Amino acid sequence: MQYVVITGGVLSGIGKGTIASSLCHILSNSGVKTSALKIDPYLNYDAGTMNPYQHGEVFVLDDGSESDLDLGNYERYLNRSLNGDNSITTGKVYKEVIEKERRGEYLGSTVQIIPHITNEIKRRIRKVATDQDVDLLVIEVGGTVGDIESMPFLEGLRQLRMEEKGNVIFCHVTLIPEIGHEGEQKTKPTQHSVRMLREIGIQPDILICRSKHYLSEDARRRISMFTDVDKKAVVSVYDVGNAYEVPEIIEKQGVIDIIREKFSIPDEPFQDIWVDYKKKLLYPQENVKIGIIGKYTDLHDAYMSHKEAFNHVTGSTGIAVDIKWIDADTVTDETSLKSLEGILVTPGFGYRGVEGKIRAVKYARETGMPFLGICLGFQVAVIEYARNVLGLKDANSTEFKSDSKNPVIDILPEQIGVTDMGGTMRLGSKKVLVRDNTMAMELYGKKEIYERHRHRFEVNPKYIEDLENNGLIFSGTDEEGIRMEILEMKDRKNFLASQFHAEFLSRPLNPSRLHLHFIKSALEFKQSKIALLEGGS
Ligand code: GLN
Numbered sequence: 001m002q003y004v005v006i007t008g009g010v011l012s013g014i015g016k017g018t019i020a021s022s023l024c025h026i027l028s029n030s031g032v033k034t035s036a037l038k039i040d041p042y043l044n045y046d047a048g049t050m051n052p053y054q055h056g057e058v059f060v061l062d063d064g065s066e067s068d069l070d071l072g073n074y075e076r077y078l079n080r081s082l083n084g085d086n087s088i089t090t091g092k093v094y095k096e097v098i099e100k101e102r103r104g105e106y107l108g109s110t111v112q113i114i115p116h117i118t119n120e121i122k123r124r125i126r127k128v129a130t131d132q133d134v135d136l137l138v139i140e141v142g143g144t145v146g147d148i149e150s151m152p153f154l155e156g157l158r159q160l161r162m163e164e165k166g167n168v169i170f171c172h173v174t175l176i177p178e179i180g181h182e183g184e185q186k187t188k189p190t191q192h193s194v195r196m197l198r199e200i201g202i203q204p205d206i207l208i209c210r211s212k213h214y215l216s217e218d219a220r221r222r223i224s225m226f227t228d229v230d231k232k233a234v235v236s237v238y239d240v241g242n243a244y245e246v247p248e249i250i251e252k253q254g255v256i257d258i259i260r261e262k263f264s265i266p267d268e269p270f271q272d273i274w275v276d277y278k279k280k281l282l283y284p285q286e287n288v289k290i291g292i293i294g295k296y297t298d299l300h301d302a303y304m305s306h307k308e309a310f311n312h313v314t315g316s317t318g319i320a321v322d323i324k325w326i327d328a329d330t331v332t333d334e335t336s337l338k339s340l341e342g343i344l345v346t347p348g349f350g351y352r353g354v355e356g357k358i359r360a361v362k363y364a365r366e367t368g369m370p371f372l373g374i375c376l377g378f379q380v381a382v383i384e385y386a387r388n389v390l391g392l393k394d395a396n397s398t399e400f401k402s403d404s405k406n407p408v409i410d411i412l413p414e415q416i417g418v419t420d421m422g423g424t425m426r427l428g429s430k431k432v433l434v435r436d437n438t439m440a441m442e443l444y445g446k447k448e449i450y451e452r453h454r455h456r457f458e459v460n461p462k463y464i465e466d467l468e469n470n471g472l473i474f475s476g477t478d479e480e481g482i483r484m485e486i487l488e489m490k491d492r493k494n495f496l497a498s499q500f501h502a503e504f505l506s507r508p509l510n511p512s513r514l515h516l517h518f519i520k521s522a523l524e525f526k527q528s529k530i531a532l533l534e535g536g537s
Pocket residue numbers: 346347348349350374375376377379399454455456457458
């Protein structure tokens with residue numbers, strides 16, 4: 001088993017996740033069976049209880065793990081599904097060690113960071129490597145070298161390098177600032193951050209330098225000289241328009257050859273499976289304006305998987321998605337919606353923004369504008385329909401009004417009395433049955449599909465008949481037919497919503513069916529508007 005460890009220096013937020021994912025992509029498309037592991041040095045057990053404003057969206061895996069959004073990037077770049085083992089946090093490591101101590105498994109010894117915590121870190125890393133039938137594991141260490149929290153992880157990885165002689169490579173990602181009129185590329189921060197790594201006993205093998213422009217020959221030479229990293233192993237990743245271009249940039253600089261020099265991995269050429277995808281993504285022929293109505297619109301990473309699903313749609317259709325971020329609280333009338341060609345109502349928790357989301361659904365339903373609702377977006381579509389079509393003016397979700405007279409959305413029975421917040425929702429991949437003769441069947445083309453979930457509330461079974469008698473169609477349900485999973489409207493092709501999160505399984509060459517259909521519908525909507533204008537002139 002071989003390991004490529006990615007650390008970060010100088011600053012956070014310089015694209016370490018994209019670089020780790022790109023390496024995964026290059027390796028897995030060069031004949032190397034690759035998986036990825038993320039180390040998050042925070043104390044939370046997982047990302048499940050975190051506000052999206054902290055680290056962006058909470059990404060859900062097949063096994064129901066609520067993880068950091070980087071796991072989503074790995075899945076998309078690897079085209080492989082991961083599980084909870086692919087994410088390690090300080091919380092997971094300490095919980096395990098303390099539980100073992102309580103069971104008396106340390107036989108009376110003093111439990112310490114070295115060796116007990118570092119051993120647990122290495123055990124978890126090796127477990128992924130052996131369980132997942134791979135040749136190589138890319139390990140990304142969150143945070144920046146020098147952070148107190150990441151110290152035990154770096155120490156564990158240093159030990160791993162010693163124990164797995166010749167099978168661990170360290171790759172350090174740094175920032176090269178450019179200053180002055182000439183945009184001189186400054187290497188000092190990189191030198192310092194490599195020095196900090198060396199102080200803890202880690203000499204990097206590869207440096208990936210983020211900068212605005214391609215790294216100059218002179219900067220490369222200086223970096224190499226001061227850091228003892230081969231000049232050809234100093235790789236430049238300059239700013240590009242789209243993150244999907246990064247693998248090619250890295251690959252062209254021979255990274256795979258540098259890894260091959262150190263490791264015995266298959267010697268196959270890199271297959272760029274994204275050529276056509278990137279062509280459509282970078283040079284789209286059409287475009288549509290989509291409003292994303294959400295509560296965390298100031299941080300676009302809070303909706304990362306939707307943005308990515310739209311990229312996947314663009315890469316397969318050549319229709320670019322121009323996203324308008326709309327804070328749900330500001331949707332008090334149709335002003336911000338009028339110029340759109342499609343409305344996406346996002347997942348979410350809590351009441352804030354819900355009335356704005358309901359208004360957005362109403363607008364889409366009444367005007368014929370394409371609509372896609374996901375999770376809470378699905379639930380608010382039901383509330384809107386109940387209020388404005390069925391005339392149940394006080395229809396609501398018990399999440400927002402516990403004594404609602406018309407609780408069209410209610411808590412899942414098994415969630416009643418659940419008090420712990422972390423990892424207790426209806427989570428992960430579940431079978432969904434698709435009904436014949438529906439739009440959903442047209443899109444999925446099969447009776448049984450699997451999609452990922454994350455919710456505590458559902459459509460109240462008591463209202464289903466009434467809703468269906470009034471033109472709403474539940475075209476997907478769970479296996480028992482009790483839980484509603486997909487909704488659409490009678491005689492309407494562009495109004496769809498799902499209780500599940502279709503965005504999490506969207507992949508570059510296999511876009512989410514719901515997002516794909518939504519964007520195609522938006523283009524049709526736009527073209528019909530144009531035709532109307534032309535007809536009127
Ligand atoms: N808050 C809703 C629920 O718990 C929707 C969750 C979501 O959008 N992920 O059911």
